Amino acid sequence: MDGVGRSLVRYWRSALPLVIVLWSVSGAASGATTPDTVTPEPPSPPSNVAAEDRSNDAGGSVVISWTKSADDGGGKESVVEYLVLRSTSLAGEFQQIGSVRSGVAQFVDQNSIDGTPYFYMVRASDGVSLSLPEVSEAASSSAQWFHTGRTNILVAGALLSFLVLLFIRKAKRGEELYIRPIAGLEAVDEAVGRATEMGKPIMYVPGIMDMDDIQTIASMIILGRVARKAAEYETALLVPTSRSLVMSAAQETVKEAYLDAGRPDAFDADRIRYLTDDQFGYAAGVDGLMLREVPGAIFYMGAFYAESLILAETGHSTGAIQIAGTAMPSQLPFFVTACDYTLIGEELFAASAYLSKEPLLLGSLKGQDWGKAISIAILVGGVILVSFGMSKIVEWLTTR
Amino acid sequence: MSTNPGVWVAVIMTIGIFSFLYKDNPLYKFCEHLFVGISLGYYVALYWNNGVIPKLYIPLFRQHNYFYLIPGFLGILYFSRFVRKYAYLSRWPMAFVLGAGSGLSIPAILQARIIAQMRGTMSDTFTVSYVVMVIGVLATLSYFFFSREHKGFLKIASGIGIVYIMVGFGATFGYTVMARVSLLIGRAQFLLRDWLGIID
Amino acid sequence: MKKQIPLLITFVAGMVMLVQYFIPHRPFSEVYRLFNQWYLVVAVFAMILGIGNLIKIHSVRLRRRGSGWQYSIVLLCSLGVMGVAGLGWGIERGGFFDYLYWNMYYPLSSTMFALLAFFVASASYRAFRARTAEATLLLASAILVMLGRVPLGNYLWDRLPLLGDWIMSYPNMAGQRAIMIGIALGVVSTSLRIILGIERTYLAGR
């Protein structure tokens, strides 16, 4: 706005209240004001009415804010609501676009046309009469091409994507990616050995979810390892499943493992059984099987829900060695206290990546590991900086 | 004792399920299948009234917004899996749902579950509890670090990490026990209040 | 083609939803809103499909007289009654549908999970053992929290609720936060692989 325009606006802004008062007296303004009502004194007006484009949005919105009337939360305590009016010119007619309750000092105009300048008028009302109006300077809405409050997410996302993709590529090229030995896997081997010594079968429970759950997929990979050991030791392996698809997947996996171990003849598909889809029905079925077969080692690997403790309790009462692995946070505590060894959350996925050597799994695991390392570095740096009063980093981590 | 037939039905259902505690039996199985059937019937009615009608019928036939034909068609493709020849088409809606869901989730998870958590860990109020918290976050993160063998400093860090994990699991254990007991209290309140009328 | 088209759909849908987070301007904002609405429509069909699958399993069991086929009759009949009640007379409060919900669905569902209180009690007697240092720590923390969170704890020692709150707000919170960050990294990398078409397991099989 040029200099002349600005002074014109200033002129109108100072003259406008007078114009409105004249209107009200002559009865031209809204019906809310009638000169001879019982409340002779209208509430004092709000001040500092400001309007500006809502930043970082798709356009079409202007935020209007003001300082509350002296009679709102103080003074005469008479304000009931604020009326918000809008016009494209100061001299033009202001039309009400909304109202807010007393105590609120902000309103969002959601119907502005981008690029059109609007003037906003705010008046306090006590339900009978209206205060003098206050008018904002002109404001227009616009849309933005980049959300400036979200740069941190963009950087973090780009970095993590880069790392994951980089390591997947490396793994596909056949580069050796180091993964530390997972203690739980040694426990798995040992349990199979102990069951063999006792001359008892092994039971493997793959959870109650279907093959579309990543925990079930990880479970199948670990089943491959267990089956191989079982084949080598010539120990019977029972796999009760709660989904028919999991049953076929388990049969495939076990058959392959027996083939690898050079004992295809020892494979018995009937030991890998589908029981039922029902959660508690399955738990009761597995319980019965445990009591009949008395396995020497029981594995619980996959997604478990409330049935976990029913299974683990019965397994414990049969005296079997129990090894569990799941990423269900609410079931892990029960497994930790009722089993001899438990793979916790990500350890389950790490174990399956370690065993399968699948580039996708290995590369992602590695990429996430780097993500963790960077998080640790930022945390350490941030905590030190902040405790020395340098809180810039907190600001940078704030997303809007 | 209640004279409301609805309450009596509910009591029979309750006792039928509780009979599982004695052992798995036909009454329990009956109730269990009744439960699955009723919940499926519930879904049918709810998806119809809150899904098909407002999300498809009204936009298409009342508002004549034919843009909705696209997702409608995509949705119908789900059923192509019942026809072997066209079964591959059922991947299209799945692809859309997975893609859109993943795209929406990525920034949301980065923000709420990573960046905001790191920000929350940094504070300038220096108390014992704060130090306990910071050490805990760092140590637990290092426990789930798989690229180095847990030796030397990493061994100490992950050892501290497992302590925090176990304390956290203990809290979950305690809260889960609390939740299960609450559910039993709820049923006991129903039997004692609504049926027998001996408490209020 | 059979694989390319779904990969393309996933990529476009995912990218639009992802990019709009950073670019609020049109046309991204509009496509974003449109995809939101489309998603809700497609989701309706996904739910119907889920129901259809279960109905199929049980009608097959009934037709083949598979084990427990009698129970499949119970299931299908109750499904029919509940469905007809809701479709025919609406789901408004006070109707027949609502009556079935409160007098059958509600008691069945809540009793099913109340069973767990009994199993927790028996497992705490028969299975939860301090067999390792870790399990001991877990049980100790569990007992403190269980006492701290109920009025009984306050009665035993008036600082117990404070101790329970402290465990929840600091050590527990710290461990949970690190686990949350770890899981979040995993979900983001899986989602990324799905959008970019590297992860294709969902295309396999059915």
Added chain:
Amino acid sequence: MSIVERLEKLDRRLIFVLILLAVVIPLVRPIGFKIEVSEPVQQLYEAIESLNPGSRVIISCDYDPSTMPEIYPMNQALARHCFSRDLKIVGMGLWPQGVPLGQASMEQAAEEYGKSYGVDYVNLGFKAGGIVVVSSVAENIPATYPQDYAGRPVSELPIMDGVRNFDNIELIISLSAGDPGVREWVMIGQGRYGKTVGAGVTAVSAPAFYPYLQAGQLVGMMGGMKGAAEYEILMEGTGTASRGMDAQSVAHGLIIFFILFANFFYLVGRRKMPWKR
């Protein structure tokens, strides 16, 4: 048979009977333990107290009857609190089974405070889609919910006058028994749109939400039946949750006794008579 072995062989049905008694006796003969209010519950209460009358609050019923003893009392207390402060409730659900529960709790409270459907509260019902439902509500409520749960067009309901998106909502409370639930409301509602979000959750999931509380992503939280009981106390009344607290205490005591007792024999007898054969 030694004592240890005999104790181990104890029929679990005896334990079932004991836990049943631990719950039933305190319900019939209340002890009257005092209930202390914890900070997250207090914060949630204050978040509602701080709202201006007439503000709209979303209460999302993301739970089902299986967790009713824990969450339904929260739902009732919240509805009563909102109506007592003249707030308007926009009810909805990310779980299909939550719809009748939200409706019943709101109707009950509305009767008590003389509020009417469509003016002071509405139940928008269920939409499938989880996280996308939240983002869709954030952008456009009438397009997401053209009708309420029973098929009335929302354009005819006065409470929805001028309601377009999250700009017209002051507070969101998710009553959540799992996913989708609090997580989605925090990620989209709080993270992406900057709304204030509060939660009422089952005790099972409560420990996992403490990071959100600490980072200010949740304004307050009720956890489990105890959380509900605390809220009832803040509302200066009593309800099913606070009446259940004595039973909760006794049952906890019994379970802790079981754990300690069994572990004592386990540790004593481990060397001589291994618990496991």
